[in-house]
Amino acid sequence: MIRVEDLGVTFARGTPLEKTALAGVSLAVEAGEFVTVIGSNGAGKSTLLNAVAGDFPPTIGRIVIDNVDVSRQPTARRSARVARVFQDPLAGSCGALSIEENLALAAARGTPRGLRLALNGSRRAAFAERLAALGLGLERRLQDRMALLSGGQRQAIALLMATLAKSSVLLLDEHTAALDPGMAEFVTDLTRRTVADHHLTTLMVTHSMRQALDLGTRTIMLHEGRIVLDVGGTERAGLTVEDLVEMFRRQRGQALDDDELLL
């Protein structure tokens, strides 16, 4: 469960470059809810996700996860509750480490790391089993370095890594945007299964209106650091991509510019 209360994030405060990325966002996401987040470039989507993950402290407001105020907790401490997958496939795993070492790292998330060997027979077997479930044949490549894998394979493993240790919140930041269409579809499918199997409270940022409606149970739209649309349930079920694009345009009001072409 995530509760964001009047969250404001301002970068470079007090300088000529001051930028308000989030201007008072309030959002309550119930346990098990899957929220897709859309909005134009600079609307604050990634900032919202990164703030929940703990990359920077809120300028004002609070972030509460599972009834614990985590506003001042650094990323590493929050990670006991929060798993995330980055947009850049290279960002979510260590290219220099092997697949099994990356998985061992992720499996220890949220628990103290001691001086016991990170890998042993039973752990390897467990990892191989989880990898086999992906259907990519990676279970035979446990000792390959992560850097040898494709972007799609790395994102699939990043999703797997997010579920190796217990967490209640999953943050996905345009995690299919950098992939080719086939792999993007595979990872999208995997996302659906992962969230359902592990009952994760999920926030997913996406650029794709299609994906925003296909996945999840609720959709919010950000504009200039504020939530301007919040639909779920039957209202959302009746929405088409065209409706969403229309709402998107209306929110941007008169300020239609070249970006319009991107829609």
Place this chain on the structure above:
Amino acid sequence: MSTIALFGAIELGLVYAFVGLGVYLSFRILDFPDLTVDGSFPLGAAVAAVMIVAGVDPWLATGAAIVAGGCAGLVTAFLNVRFRILHLLASILTMIALFSINLRIMGRPNVPLLTQATILTPFYDLGLPAYFVRPAFLAVLVVIAVVGLAWFLATDFGLAMRATGANPRMARAQGVSTDLYIYVGMALSNGLVGLAGALFAQTNGFADVTSGVGTIVVGLAAVIVGETLFRSRGLWILLVGVVAGSILYRIAIQLALSFDAIGLRPSDLNLATAVLVALALILPRLRRGGVAA
């Protein structure tokens, strides 16, 4: 090159193998270019020498040198982590501060140890020639250090340290407090270098405040020569490679200096070192055929 000169080169290579392992930890594992070692090497030598002269058990003195080196690493890590001072600059600050500190510890620029009992003294009585006892003794310590380090880096804690250097953002997202691992890694790295200093003082019979000059280059030479010769991703092999690199580097230097035909003098050591490290860096590129135009 005489047998004694060869054993001498191996001995020095084994002493500096600890520097190589320490530098591998900072440069390669943590991705933290650390020049502190130029100060923590003579620091280890100074602490061990002064304590031994004062009558402290040499093993205890060696342990104190490790702790002192570790503290030096912590200072550099503190400057970098807490105040965001660039790692290179933070380590240079610690390094020049240590020059004064080392002089304070020793009270003078050089402390002789020739008449003192060291950790090696009991082994000289075994009846083997001293030029053989020293490298044999050091080899045992190096094996212990390599096994210990390889094991450490394969634990959950060690794995998190490797992630800290390789991808800090990912590490934090996986619950790794990267700051903590930088502290521990830097302490461990400079602890190894402090140990090297203590062993240098005890095998050579003196501690000198200037003995740290160029320690970082020698350590890097060991790492790079090792990586060039042992082209592998395996952690074990890489650590053994660092040790082998350190020894081979010393033998190469010894060879270069012993050829009268080249006309090199002992004072040309630093030049020879720089050329050797440059070659070790250039050769793998040539082999790949990737020389920038």
